[in-house]
Amino acid sequence: MSTTFQEQLQYKIDHKTKPLLALGMLEDIAFRIATIQQTLTPELKEPHIIVFAASHGIAESGVSAYPSEVTPQMVLNFIAGGAAINVFTRQHGIKLLLADAGVDYEFEPNEQLIDLKVNRGTRNMLHEPAMTRQEGELCLERGALLVDRVKETGCNVIGFGEMGIGNTSSASLIMSKLLKISIADCVGRGTGLDDEQLLKKQAILQQVLDQYTVSENDIIGILTVFGGFEIAMMCGAMIAAANTKMIVLVDGFIASVAFLCASKLNPSVKDFAVFCHQSDEKGHALLMQKLDAKPVLTLGLRLGEGTGCALAYPLLQSAVAFLNEMASFDEAGVSKKTTS
Numbered sequence: 001m002s003t004t005f006q007e008q009l010q011y012k013i014d015h016k017t018k019p020l021l022a023l024g025m026l027e028d029i030a031f032r033i034a035t036i037q038q039t040l041t042p043e044l045k046e047p048h049i050i051v052f053a054a055s056h057g058i059a060e061s062g063v064s065a066y067p068s069e070v071t072p073q074m075v076l077n078f079i080a081g082g083a084a085i086n087v088f089t090r091q092h093g094i095k096l097l098l099a100d101a102g103v104d105y106e107f108e109p110n111e112q113l114i115d116l117k118v119n120r121g122t123r124n125m126l127h128e129p130a131m132t133r134q135e136g137e138l139c140l141e142r143g144a145l146l147v148d149r150v151k152e153t154g155c156n157v158i159g160f161g162e163m164g165i166g167n168t169s170s171a172s173l174i175m176s177k178l179l180k181i182s183i184a185d186c187v188g189r190g191t192g193l194d195d196e197q198l199l200k201k202q203a204i205l206q207q208v209l210d211q212y213t214v215s216e217n218d219i220i221g222i223l224t225v226f227g228g229f230e231i232a233m234m235c236g237a238m239i240a241a242a243n244t245k246m247i248v249l250v251d252g253f254i255a256s257v258a259f260l261c262a263s264k265l266n267p268s269v270k271d272f273a274v275f276c277h278q279s280d281e282k283g284h285a286l287l288m289q290k291l292d293a294k295p296v297l298t299l300g301l302r303l304g305e306g307t308g309c310a311l312a313y314p315l316l317q318s319a320v321a322f323l324n325e326m327a328s329f330d331e332a333g334v335s336k337k338t339t340s
């Protein structure tokens with residue numbers, strides 16, 4: 001009797017020297033990675049994380065606890081190697097790429113910063129759409145092209161992070177619109193708003209939402225109206241990564257919203273995703289539920305930058321290692337479960 005690939009894979013996992021299912025979520029991760037690679041002996045090669053940075057016009061309306069200039073300042077910090085994502089990618093041997101998707105700052109040419117700048121920040125969507133449709137399409141295209149370049153290194157596992165003061169506002173609006181959920185359920189404290197500031201942010205975002213008529217089927221239209229450049233670029237990058245059968249590491253709230261857009265444009269991206277962590281940002285738990293996702297880590301992070309991807313990566317390595325290296329009951333001469 002012939003067995004399917006999935007049956008062979010499940011058999012291999014189930015016959016490792018452990019009680020059935022005793023490696024919990026590591027078994028799901030191993031199953032997913034092996035299925036993506038269509039092999040019983042998967043490998044993780046040339047892991048990359050790309051951080052896309054962009055500025056947001058809405059930031060001038062008081063929706064973030066930090067000023068807009070933190071975005072270019074943090075880009076300089078990434079270049080200098082001093083941000084959390086630099087530390088964690090160094091720790092785990094992950095190659096970090098930095099892309100300027102649309103920061104409102106003229107950086108000196110620097111070989112560590114990939115210039116994909118579409119504009120110097122989005123427009124304030126309280127007054128006009130965050131970007132033009134052409135800009136939105138350019139973001140998808142540039143994100144995809146960068147991933148195609150990374151693919152040439154032999155990379156088969158890639159995570160996406162972001163940096164953009166104000167981007168939880170864009171993410172909340174996109175989530176609310178695409179999933180038809182009230183904005184109140186999608187808005188959170190972002191970089192750390194207090195109760196009063198949170199209510200103000202919610203009122204501003206409700207005003208934005210009421211202002212535009214865009215169909216929930218028009219994904220690019222929604223990205224265009226609500227921004228931002230880094231979210232649209234992550235969306236294009238995720239689709240390209242899945243198209244070339246890479247494992248797609250999904251980070252926190254903003255990256256998950258980019259993934260939501262990607263999955264609406266191309267439902268097959270879901271087969272390539274590993275949801276790395278449950279962010280503390282309000283809205284993320286509901287978004288994970290709607291995507292039927294069970295994040296690997298719950299650490300109370302709300303940083304972005306792809307930090308959840310970097311922190312989850314060693315667990316993917318463990319999942320692949322147990323599948324490749326652990327002995328089976330037969331190999332080790334260990335007695336199998338007693339059957340009643």
Ligand SMILES: O=C(O)c1ccc[n+]([C@@H]2O[C@H](COP(=O)([O-])O)[C@@H](O)[C@H]2O)c1
Nearest residue numbers: 064164166168190191252253279303304
């Ligand atoms: O990844 C997350 O879940 C996450 C949650 C809250 C905030 N952030 C980061 O904080 C910034 C956006 O927050 P805000 O308040 O400026 O909209 C942006 O740079 C994100 O990387 C990230």
Ligand SMILES: Cc1cc2nc[nH]c2cc1C
Nearest residue numbers: 066070163191303304305
């Ligand atoms: C300092 C700082 C670092 C960040 N990294 C990602 N989002 C951020 C927001 C702030 C404010």
